[in-house]
Amino acid sequence: MTSGTIAIRNVSKRFGGHQALAGVSLDVGAGEVVVILGPSGCGKTTLLRVVAGLEVPDRGEIWLSGTNVADAGRNIVPPHERSVGFVFQDLALWPHLTVRGNLEFVLESRRVPRAERAARARDTLALVRIEKLDDRYPHQLSGGEQQRVALARALVARPRVLLLDEPLSSLDPELRATLRAELAQLHREVQVTTLYVTHDSDDAAALDGRVVRMREGTIVDIGQDRTKSRAADFP
Amino acid sequence: MRRPQPARTAVIGMALAIFVVCAVAPVAHLLFASLGDARAVYATVLLDARQRGLLYNTTLLGTASALFATAVGVPLGIVLARVPLRGKALLRLALAAPALLPPYVVGLAWVYLGSSSGVLHALTGHDFLSTWTYSLSGAVLVLAVVFYPLSMLTTEAVMRRIDRRLEEAALIDAPLRSVMRRISLPLAAPGILATALVIFVLAVSEFGVPGLLRVRVYTTEVFTAFAALYDFARATLLSLPLLVLSAAVASAAAVLFGDRLVTSRRRTGLVPLPLVAWRRPARVAILAVIVVALGLPAAILFGEALGARSVAAALTGSGRAMMNSLTLSATGATVVVAVAVWLGYARARAGRRAGQAADIVLVVLFAVPSTIVGVGLIGIWNRPGLAGLAYATDAMFLLAYLARFLPIAVLILAAAMRYVPASHEEAAAVSGAGWLRTMARIVVPQTWLGVATAWVITFVLAFGELGVSILVAPPGESTLPIRIYTIIANTPASNVASLALFQALVILAPLCVLAAVGSRWALR
Numbered sequence: 001m002t003s004g005t006i007a008i009r010n011v012s013k014r015f016g017g018h019q020a021l022a023g024v025s026l027d028v029g030a031g032e033v034v035v036i037l038g039p040s041g042c043g044k045t046t047l048l049r050v051v052a053g054l055e056v057p058d059r060g061e062i063w064l065s066g067t068n069v070a071d072a073g074r075n076i077v078p079p080h081e082r083s084v085g086f087v088f089q090d091l092a093l094w095p096h097l098t099v100r101g102n103l104e105f106v107l108e109s110r111r112v113p114r115a116e117r118a119a120r121a122r123d124t125l126a127l128v129r130i131e132k133l134d135d136r137y138p139h140q141l142s143g144g145e146q147q148r149v150a151l152a153r154a155l156v157a158r159p160r161v162l163l164l165d166e167p168l169s170s171l172d173p174e175l176r177a178t179l180r181a182e183l184a185q186l187h188r189e190v191q192v193t194t195l196y197v198t199h200d201s202d203d204a205a206a207l208d209g210r211v212v213r214m215r216e217g218t219i220v221d222i223g224q225d226r227t228k229s230r231a232a233d234f235p
Numbered sequence: 236m237r238r239p240q241p242a243r244t245a246v247i248g249m250a251l252a253i254f255v256v257c258a259v260a261p262v263a264h265l266l267f268a269s270l271g272d273a274r275a276v277y278a279t280v281l282l283d284a285r286q287r288g289l290l291y292n293t294t295l296l297g298t299a300s301a302l303f304a305t306a307v308g309v310p311l312g313i314v315l316a317r318v319p320l321r322g323k324a325l326l327r328l329a330l331a332a333p334a335l336l337p338p339y340v341v342g343l344a345w346v347y348l349g350s351s352s353g354v355l356h357a358l359t360g361h362d363f364l365s366t367w368t369y370s371l372s373g374a375v376l377v378l379a380v381v382f383y384p385l386s387m388l389t390t391e392a393v394m395r396r397i398d399r400r401l402e403e404a405a406l407i408d409a410p411l412r413s414v415m416r417r418i419s420l421p422l423a424a425p426g427i428l429a430t431a432l433v434i435f436v437l438a439v440s441e442f443g444v445p446g447l448l449r450v451r452v453y454t455t456e457v458f459t460a461f462a463a464l465y466d467f468a469r470a471t472l473l474s475l476p477l478l479v480l481s482a483a484v485a486s487a488a489a490v491l492f493g494d495r496l497v498t499s500r501r502r503t504g505l506v507p508l509p510l511v512a513w514r515r516p517a518r519v520a521i522l523a524v525i526v527v528a529l530g531l532p533a534a535i536l537f538g539e540a541l542g543a544r545s546v547a548a549a550l551t552g553s554g555r556a557m558m559n560s561l562t563l564s565a566t567g568a569t570v571v572v573a574v575a576v577w578l579g580y581a582r583a584r585a586g587r588r589a590g591q592a593a594d595i596v597l598v599v600l601f602a603v604p605s606t607i608v609g610v611g612l613i614g615i616w617n618r619p620g621l622a623g624l625a626y627a628t629d630a631m632f633l634l635a636y637l638a639r640f641l642p643i644a645v646l647i648l649a650a651a652m653r654y655v656p657a658s659h660e661e662a663a664a665v666s667g668a669g670w671l672r673t674m675a676r677i678v679v680p681q682t683w684l685g686v687a688t689a690w691v692i693t694f695v696l697a698f699g700e701l702g703v704s705i706l707v708a709p710p711g712e713s714t715l716p717i718r719i720y721t722i723i724a725n726t727p728a729s730n731v732a733s734l735a736l737f738q739a740l741v742i743l744a745p746l747c748v749l750a751a752v753g754s755r756w757a758l759r
């Protein structure tokens with residue numbers, strides 16, 4: 001069973017004179033949570049973007065669910081065909097669409113039948129407990145509510161892989177603690193393979209996943225696997 | 236608590252007084268004069284079938300020009316914002332050039348192309364376009380060529396300003412084409428729509444092209460009533476519907492633009508999402524538009540000018556008009572910028588609501604058709620006493636330039652000054668500098684490119700100004716646009732084309748310099 005696995009093979013990425021990633025390799029099992037921890041500029045966001053297909057690796061390969069989706073200098077599978085959900089650091093909610101509109105854009109793009117869309121959107125909003133806000137626009141929401149919408153949007157298409165790029169960084173400490181717990185609970189419910197990028201070790205502790213430490217474009221430490229990932233799942 | 240600053244109050248107050256007298260008073264005077272006889276106004280606006288025909292023609296000209304210009308400008312703007320192309324700065328300049336030419340110069344090229352004695356007839360032996368040359372459709376085509384760069388440049392600006400993360404978030408789920416259609420274009424839509432409205436206003440305000448192509452619209456009718464029939468009252472009444480139409484549409488555009496009127500590109504540090512696959516079709520489209528909108532008119536005018544027995548003689552015959560245009564435009568641009576600097580500063584430092592209200596006033600005043608401004612200026616200055624001293628002198632040209640171009644110069648300078656942080660002024664104040672010294676040594680030097688841009692744009696607009704100048708010109712005085720417009724009917728086309736080419740060169744030269752300086756500065 002390879003659905004939802006991630007295999008990063010010796011990936012390098014350079015921006016001008018800056019080596020963002022230098023030969024990074026990492027395997028993530030189906031349903032596993034991996035927290036990538038490191039200081040600003042260490043390459044953790046770039047790694048997430050390469051997995052999503054928003055950046056093309058200069059060297060190395062990316063495998064998702066047993067399929068080679070990118071290798072040196074090219075995306076073999078475009079981002080929208082990789083079955084990933086992405087929560088951006090600044091959330092990137094589309095300001096001209098309502099909460100429901102943000103979710104429905106994803107469902108329409110993934111060709112979910114019209115009859116199913118409303119129910120899927122409603123269920124996902126209920127999952128993150130904002131079902132009553134479906135007709136609001138992003139600017140009418142609080143920071144925590146916006147964060148939940150971004151999470152709902154990333155999950156509504158039932159992706160095999162969820163990528164979170166410092167999703168809690170803009171929130172106040174109290175709200176961060178609440179949402180950390182909710183994210184952990186949410187992962188137990190949906191069991192989606194998750195790569196979570198942060199520079200906050202409290203996030204890492206709360207999510208109960210494997211912790212990977214990065215520095216200057218390389219992985220310096222891979223923590224103990226506390227989930228059920230299986231080496232045989234990786235290509 | 237903010238320290239009272241008498242120097243600031245005095246200088247800005249003085250600039251505001253000049254603004255009110257020169258830019259607001261002519262329009263206000265005309266408005267009150269036209270409302271003086273309510274019954275006549277009612278009959279003019281609603282009951283007269285002739286007026287309804289004028290309103291229909293005017294609205295059709297504005298709507299069709301705006302739609303056509305937007306249809307050409309939006310794809311080009313997307314291309315400039317997102318497609319990686321070599322020599323983009325040069326391509327942008329070539330694509331924008333038609334907007335910098337006086338519309339009647341492009342109209343002249345159109346007449347030389349399509350009329351029964353035109354280039355097309357001479358080359359093919361067939362008379363394809365002559366019935367279409369002097370028509371509303373011809374005017375729409377010419378105005379679309381002149382105004383598409385406005386839509387193009389706005390679209391480029393708004394497409395560059397879209398947060399790349401919003402598009403990337405959509406790319407996770409949808410292909411690029413769908414992302415552009417569903418996310419990028421809706422985000423850019425308010426800016427694009429606002430520019431379409433501005434183009435509408437500029438098209439209905441245009442006098443030279445409909446006049447040249449014999450299209451009956453409000454601007455030409457106002458001119459005829461005043462200059463041919465000497466009926467000031469009729470000219471005033473005819474101005475009212477056009478004034479209301481322009482003001483309403485310009486207000487809507489200003490509201491749609493919102494704060495973006497005085498805010499330039501947001502710097503997120505992220506390069507906008509590139510459309511690499513569009514490179515080849517983009518190149519073909521750009522070249523096609525440059526050939527049709529710039530190359531063809533230039534080639535037609537050049538070809539006509541070659542027919543002149545002596546280009547030098549043609550130019551010499553209009554030497555006085557040329558010198559007048561150069562000196563008056565340069566003086567006018569300097570005076571306009573000298574006033575606009577203070578008002579731009581005041582706008583940049585105004586609160587949100589006051590700033591938005593000011594933007595609406597500025598856009599509406601810029602949108603007031605030139606013939607209306609001309610009639611308003613005459614109403615104010617053509618009277619005995621102190622005011623009358625300026626009338627029948629070259630000062631009327633300067634008053635015309637202040638009335639027409641002060642609003643746009645204020646907007647340009649407000650956009651530039653908004654990027655000088657208030658803390659810079661506070662630091663100077665703490666150091667003991669007075670407000671005037673702070674402005675001269677801290678604020679204005681940081682906005683020199685904005686000041687230069689405002690001066691060049693005002694110079695270019697003043698050099699091509701026709702609608703007001705032709706109404707307020709003192710007896711015996713002329714500028715190049717007036718000279719060209721008045722000799723079209725009774726002078727060989729080769730001479731007129733020579734003058735139009737000269738005018739185009741004078742306009743494009745400083746803009747090329749400004750573009751070169753601007754791009755070098757941006758690189759630094």
